[in-house]
Amino acid sequence: MAEPGVKSPLQKIRLPFSVRFELRATEPPKWLSPLLSFGAVVLALLLGAIVIALVGGDPWRSYAHIANASFGSLGVFSDTIVKAIPLIFVGLACSIAFRMKLWNIGAEGQFFLGAWGASAVVLIPLISEDTSRWITIPMMIIAGMACGALWGLIPGLLKAKFKVNEIISTLMLNYIAVAWNNFFIFAIWTEGGFQMSKMFSKNAWLPRLTDFSKEVPALRGLTTHFGLILALIAAVVVWFILYRSRWGYEIRLIGDNPKAANYAGISITRNTVLVMMLSGALAGLAGMSEITGVVHRLQGAISPGYGFTGIIVAWLAKLNPFVVVFVSVLFGALILAGREIQPSGIPKMIQGIILVCLIATDFFLRYRVRIMRRGEE
Amino acid sequence: MIESPQNQVKEPVVQMRGIVKRFPGVLANDHVDFSLADGEIHALLGENGAGKSTLMNILCGLYRQDAGTILVDGRLADFYSPKDAIKFGIGMVHQHFMLVPSQTVTENILLGLDKPRFRLNLRHYDQEIAQFSERFGLKVDPSAKIWQLSVGEQQRVEILKMLYRGARVLIMDEPTAVLAPTEIEELLQTMRMMVSEGRSIIFISHKLQEVMDISDRVTVLQRGKVTAAGLPVAGASRQDLARLMVGRDVIFHVEKAKVQPGEMMLEVQDIWAENDKGLKALRGASLNLRAGEIVGLAGVAGNGQSELAEVITGLRKSTRGKVILHGVEITNQPVSTGIRAGVSHIPEDRTHVGTAPNLSITDNVIMKSYNREPLSHGWVLNMFAADRFAKGLKDQYEIVVPSTSTPVRLLSGGNLQRVILAREISSQPAIMIAVQPTRGLDVGAIEGVQKLLLAQREAGAAILLISEELEELLALSDRIYVIYGGEIMGETADQDIDRLGMMMTGTRMEDLAKPEEVNHG
Numbered sequence A: 001m002a003e004p005g006v007k008s009p010l011q012k013i014r015l016p017f018s019v020r021f022e023l024r025a026t027e028p029p030k031w032l033s034p035l036l037s038f039g040a041v042v043l044a045l046l047l048g049a050i051v052i053a054l055v056g057g058d059p060w061r062s063y064a065h066i067a068n069a070s071f072g073s074l075g076v077f078s079d080t081i082v083k084a085i086p087l088i089f090v091g092l093a094c095s096i097a098f099r100m101k102l103w104n105i106g107a108e109g110q111f112f113l114g115a116w117g118a119s120a121v122v123l124i125p126l127i128s129e130d131t132s133r134w135i136t137i138p139m140m141i142i143a144g145m146a147c148g149a150l151w152g153l154i155p156g157l158l159k160a161k162f163k164v165n166e167i168i169s170t171l172m173l174n175y176i177a178v179a180w181n182n183f184f185i186f187a188i189w190t191e192g193g194f195q196m197s198k199m200f201s202k203n204a205w206l207p208r209l210t211d212f213s214k215e216v217p218a219l220r221g222l223t224t225h226f227g228l229i230l231a232l233i234a235a236v237v238v239w240f241i242l243y244r245s246r247w248g249y250e251i252r253l254i255g256d257n258p259k260a261a262n263y264a265g266i267s268i269t270r271n272t273v274l275v276m277m278l279s280g281a282l283a284g285l286a287g288m289s290e291i292t293g294v295v296h297r298l299q300g301a302i303s304p305g306y307g308f309t310g311i312i313v314a315w316l317a318k319l320n321p322f323v324v325v326f327v328s329v330l331f332g333a334l335i336l337a338g339r340e341i342q343p344s345g346i347p348k349m350i351q352g353i354i355l356v357c358l359i360a361t362d363f364f365l366r367y368r369v370r371i372m373r374r375g376e377e
Numbered sequence B: 001m002i003e004s005p006q007n008q009v010k011e012p013v014v015q016m017r018g019i020v021k022r023f024p025g026v027l028a029n030d031h032v033d034f035s036l037a038d039g040e041i042h043a044l045l046g047e048n049g050a051g052k053s054t055l056m057n058i059l060c061g062l063y064r065q066d067a068g069t070i071l072v073d074g075r076l077a078d079f080y081s082p083k084d085a086i087k088f089g090i091g092m093v094h095q096h097f098m099l100v101p102s103q104t105v106t107e108n109i110l111l112g113l114d115k116p117r118f119r120l121n122l123r124h125y126d127q128e129i130a131q132f133s134e135r136f137g138l139k140v141d142p143s144a145k146i147w148q149l150s151v152g153e154q155q156r157v158e159i160l161k162m163l164y165r166g167a168r169v170l171i172m173d174e175p176t177a178v179l180a181p182t183e184i185e186e187l188l189q190t191m192r193m194m195v196s197e198g199r200s201i202i203f204i205s206h207k208l209q210e211v212m213d214i215s216d217r218v219t220v221l222q223r224g225k226v227t228a229a230g231l232p233v234a235g236a237s238r239q240d241l242a243r244l245m246v247g248r249d250v251i252f253h254v255e256k257a258k259v260q261p262g263e264m265m266l267e268v269q270d271i272w273a274e275n276d277k278g279l280k281a282l283r284g285a286s287l288n289l290r291a292g293e294i295v296g297l298a299g300v301a302g303n304g305q306s307e308l309a310e311v312i313t314g315l316r317k318s319t320r321g322k323v324i325l326h327g328v329e330i331t332n333q334p335v336s337t338g339i340r341a342g343v344s345h346i347p348e349d350r351t352h353v354g355t356a357p358n359l360s361i362t363d364n365v366i367m368k369s370y371n372r373e374p375l376s377h378g379w380v381l382n383m384f385a386a387d388r389f390a391k392g393l394k395d396q397y398e399i400v401v402p403s404t405s406t407p408v409r410l411l412s413g414g415n416l417q418r419v420i421l422a423r424e425i426s427s428q429p430a431i432m433i434a435v436q437p438t439r440g441l442d443v444g445a446i447e448g449v450q451k452l453l454l455a456q457r458e459a460g461a462a463i464l465l466i467s468e469e470l471e472e473l474l475a476l477s478d479r480i481y482v483i484y485g486g487e488i489m490g491e492t493a494d495q496d497i498d499r500l501g502m503m504m505t506g507t508r509m510e511d512l513a514k515p516e517e518v519n520h521g
Helices: A032-054 A059-071 A074-099 A107-123 A133-162 A166-188 A227-244 A246-256 A258-263 A268-295 A306-316 A321-341 A346-366 B052-059 B082-087 B105-110 B122-135 B151-164 B181-196 B208-214 B238-246 B305-313 B335-340 B350-354 B361-365 B383-396 B413-426 B443-458 B470-476 B497-504 B509-520
Strands: A017-023 A367-373 B012-023 B026-037 B041-045 B067-072 B075-077 B090-093 B169-173 B200-204 B217-222 B225-232 B264-274 B280-290 B294-298 B320-325 B343-346 B431-435 B462-467 B479-484 B487-492
Touching: A032 A059, A032 A346, A059 A074, A059 A321, A074 A107, A074 A227, A074 A246, A074 A268, A074 A306, A074 A321, A107 A133, A107 A166, A107 A268, A107 A306, A133 A166, A133 A268, A227 A246, A227 A268, A227 A321, A246 A258, A246 A268, A246 B361, A258 A268, A258 B350, A268 A306, A306 A321, A306 A346, A321 A346, A346 A367, B012 B052, B026 B041, B026 B052, B026 B200, B026 B217, B026 B225, B041 B052, B041 B208, B052 B090, B052 B169, B052 B200, B082 B090, B090 B151, B105 B122, B105 B151, B122 B151, B151 B169, B151 B181, B181 B200, B181 B208, B200 B208, B208 B238, B217 B238, B225 B238, B238 B497, B264 B305, B264 B462, B280 B294, B280 B305, B280 B320, B280 B462, B294 B443, B294 B470, B294 B497, B305 B335, B305 B343, B305 B431, B305 B462, B335 B343, B343 B413, B350 B413, B361 B383, B361 B413, B383 B413, B413 B443, B431 B443, B443 B462, B443 B470, B462 B470, B470 B497, B479 B497, B487 B497, B487 B509, B497 B509
Parallel strands: B041 B200, B041 B217, B090 B169, B169 B200, B280 B487, B294 B462, B294 B479, B343 B431, B431 B462
Antiparallel strands: A017 A367, B012 B026, B012 B067, B067 B075, B217 B225, B264 B280, B264 B320, B479 B487
16 A cells, blocks of 8 residues: 555644444344443443532432332332333334334323323213213223324324324324313313313213222332323334234334335325334324323313323333333433432433433444554554 | 547646556446647546446546546645545536535635635625636526526536636536537537636546547446546447447346237326426337337437436326337336236335335335235235245345345345336236346356346246346347437337437437448448
8 A cells, every 4th residue: 555645634743543433244143232322321321420420419329219219118119110101102103103113202292182081081071970980981081082083094104195294293283182172171170270171070080999908908008000001002003013013014014115015006195104004003192091091070170291201211112012011111210319319410311321321322233333453554 | 520629639638547446345446547638628438337437436536536636737646525626627517416405606616615704795796707607608596596596507617617717628417418409509508618718627428429420539437447548539330339338248047038019018108297307308209018028228318318207107207198008008007006906116226215214124125015915914914924035035036135134225236126127027027118127237247147038938928128228138138229309210120229229319210220221232
C-alpha cells in the first residue's frame, strides 16, 4: 500500500491499537441476546445508582428498599402482580403491533377507552345491577375490547386508506380518549359532584384472592385479581397467533419485508387494520381489568402511564409474548416500589435508562467488535 | 455521429492501477487498470455487478480500495472521503440523487461547503449560480425548491453541485437511466459542452447507442476484470460493444430435450404501464407463452422487462391492455389471484422482494403455500409440516446451511437464489416468470439453476425467461422476444446473435429483414 497523500483526521491520532466494528457475517450465538438484555438492565441500574448517589442518596439502600417493597413478602408481591397485569396486556398490545412495524403508541388511549367501554356496561346501564357475575364480567370484557379495538381501528383505517402516520394519529387519539373519559366522569356519571362514577356493584368486580380468604385464610388481604389469568391467557393466545397461525405468519412477513409480503399476495392494508384492532383490543382489556379488578369505578387517574410503559416492556421483551409477562412483573415492581421512594423521578428515570441501554445493546447483536494492534491490519 | 477530438496524445488526468476491492464473498474489482485522458468522455461498460460502480465509488472516495493506487495528474492520491476526492477535482453524479427536497437549488449546491461563512446572502449566490448554470447550458431556476423540479432538472442540480465545487473530472453513474428521451438529448449536449470547456467525463451506461454517440473511448468490465481497456469507440460497431459486454465464452453446453409446445398458457395483449417514476415503461407490448416451452425476453436493462414481469404477476397495474392466463383474464387482479392460478415468479430483486431477510428459511419457503393444506389447516399453521417441507427442499435443492431456522440474510447469493427457486418450483407452477434467475451467481450455480428451469419445461410448465445475458437466453429458450423502449421489437427462433443485438438497440424486426435477404441473395 502506498503512503497516503491525504491524511484523514482520524489517522493523526496514533493509538497502539484500533477498534473496528464489523457487521456480523454469521448469526450471533443464541445466548447472546438474553445475556445482553440482562447486561443492559444491570448497566441501567448502575447508571441509576450513580444518579441517586449524585443527588445525595444511598443507591444500595434505595435498591434494597425497592426489592423489599416489591418482592419482600407475599403481600407486596401480590401488589407487584396487580401492577404487572395491565402492563402484560399493554405489552402484548405493543408487541403484536410492533411486530408488523406498526408504531402504535396509543395504548394509553385504548386503555382508557377499554375502561370506559367496560364501565358503560354497568353505568349506562346495559344490564341491571343484579345480573349474575357470569354474564356481567364477560359483557364487560367484550365491551372493553370492542372499545379499545375501535380506538385502534381509527388510526388503522387512516393508515391503510390515506397513509396517515400512525405514530401521530395514535398519539393524538390518546388525548381524545382522556378527554372523552373526563367528560363522562365530570358530567354524566359523576357521583355527587366528584370526578368519578359510583362504585360498581360487586357483580362487576373481578374475583380477587382475598375473596377466598374464608376458605384459605392465607389469602387474606391479597389483591391479585382474576385479570392475571386473563393476561396469561392473552399471552398464550398472542404467542399462538404470532407463531402458529396463518395470520401471525402474515404479520411477521409484513413486519420483516412488506415488499416480499406484497409479492406473496398478502394484503398489507387489510392486516394494518386488523392488527391495529387487535392491538387496541388488548390495550382495552388492560383498562377493563384495571377498573373491574382494582378501582371498581370509572375515574380520572386510572393509569400512571401504563400505555407508555407498555412500549418499553414490549421492547425489553424483544416482542416475545412470554417474556412480556416476565418483564411486566419487573416493571410492576419498579412502579410499586418507586412510589415508596419518590412519587415520580427516580423510578421513571430507571425505566428510561433501561430502555436506552437495551436499544444500545442491539448494536452488539449486529456488529462484532474487533480490537487490533497497529500494523495487524 | 458526433465528432469529438481524439487520438491526440493527452496526459492522463486519472490513472487507476491494479485496483482490488473485495466484499464479503465477492471480488468486485480484480486488479483493474483504468486511465482517463484529459478532455475525453470515457465510457465504462459492463453488466450489472461487473464492478463499474465499485470502481467509480473508489475513485470518488466513497469506498477505499484494498490494493492499488490512484494517480491524479501524475500525483499520488489517497482518498478517505468524497471531500478528499473533490479536492483533486473528482466528483460523482450518482444515479440516485442526493438532494434535500424542501430546500432550494442554491441551498442544495451550497450545502456542505464552508463558503457562506456567516451571513447567508442567498440572493448573491442565486445570481452566481444562475450565471454558472448558463455557462454550461444547465438551465435551472436557482431559487426553485428541489421537489418542484423534474428529474432532469434535479440531475442538472447534481451536476452543478459538482462543477461548483470545482470538479474537473465528472463521474456520471447511469445518468440517462432516469431520463425521458428529450432530456437525454439535452444531457448529452451538456456533456459535450463540459468537455469542450476542458473537463473530462467518465460515463457509466448500459445503453450502447448513447455510448457510441457520446464517448471517445470505452473500458469494459466483466466480473470485476477489464476485458477491453480504453478502446477507441470510433472504430468499434454496436455489435462489437454488445459482444464485449455480454460475450463470454459458453462454458458449458446445455442439453435440451425436444418438447412439443402445448396449449396457450399466457397471452399478453397490448400492455401499457408506467414505471415507478411515472414514465411510460411499457408501450403496447404483446407476447404469448405455451405449455412446455421456455420463451426468452431479451433486452438491455431498463427497457420495460421488469415492469412487464410485474404486470403479469399482478404487482404493477397496467393502464391498458390484457393479461390472459389459460383463457381467463387476470389483468390488474391482486397478486394472490395469480398465485392461486399457478403463476410462480422468480423476482429480479432477491433480497428486497423475493425474501424476508430476518425470517428463517422455513418461513421463507412457505411464503406462497402457507395458506394451503398441508402447511395450514383452517387458520392454524402447521409448523411441523412447514419444517418438514423446508428440510425436504433444503436437501432436494442443495441449500447449504446449518439448519432451516437460519435467517436467510445470512445466506450467500447462490443459496438465496436456491431458496427462491425451491419455493417457486415446488408449487409445480403452470407458468413461471423468471427474471434474471442466474444474475450474480457463479458458474456452478448458474448451471444448477438452468437445469432446474429445463426440468420445469419438460414437466410442461410455460416459462418466461427474462434475462440480459444473451448466451443464457440462446441456450435455454425455444423462442426469444426482444424488448426495447417498452415495445416488442420482434420474435425470433434462430440463434442469430447479431440480429438480436440490433433489435436490443432499437431496430425493428421488419426493418432488419431486408438487408438480411440481400446478404443471403
